[in-house]
Amino acid sequence: SAVISQKPSRDICQRGTSLTIQCQVDSQVTMMFWYRQQPGQSLTLIATANQGSEATYESGFVIDKFPISRPNLTFSTLTVSNMSPEDSSIYLCSVSQIRGPQVFGEKLFFGSGTQLSVL
């Protein structure tokens, strides 16, 4: 399985500021996703990070608030912009198993997450 490194592991931020979260994978992967987990809740998909093109956002999430970059097949960033206390969550990066055309029924793996607290 791919080894996923997320940075930072946690942060405490002030209202109105922005934080960029990094996701680094030790091998090239086709699919990369960003999730949010609010306190006591399940995981919610924010967007699919597309290599070389704009991310695909889920309903309720917009690029201005959560800009995403994916410059290559091993790295992606998620920025949480103009933060408010409601953005306090765990943010998780997820990647597919292998590179190449999507293999139906492939595994997806998760990073350890970034615990964000906004004051």
Added chain:
Amino acid sequence: DAKTTQPPSMDCAEGRAANLPCNHSTISGNEYVYWYRQIHSQGPQYIIHGLKNNETNEMASLIITEDRKSSTLILPHATLRDTAVYYCIVRGVSSKLTFGKGITLSVRP
């Protein structure tokens, strides 16, 4: 992707088998059943997945009914470290994993 239904919680004794049920009555023929678990606030951990046949790996077994409308995750010898939230997810060609609320498994000594 089809939705899943899981009981909110269950418990079992340490050393015994834990059988976690999942209903996915609207599953279509090209959708897989995946199981993940999340311990505390760590990232979800992949457990197992399957399409039609029963599957077994070093962590668990997955039993899928013949009509594919339900499945059971079996942890053969539960330990205290298996206490976690377990998510049953149906995933198809959309490639996304859509998480429900999951089932909280508590393993008691």
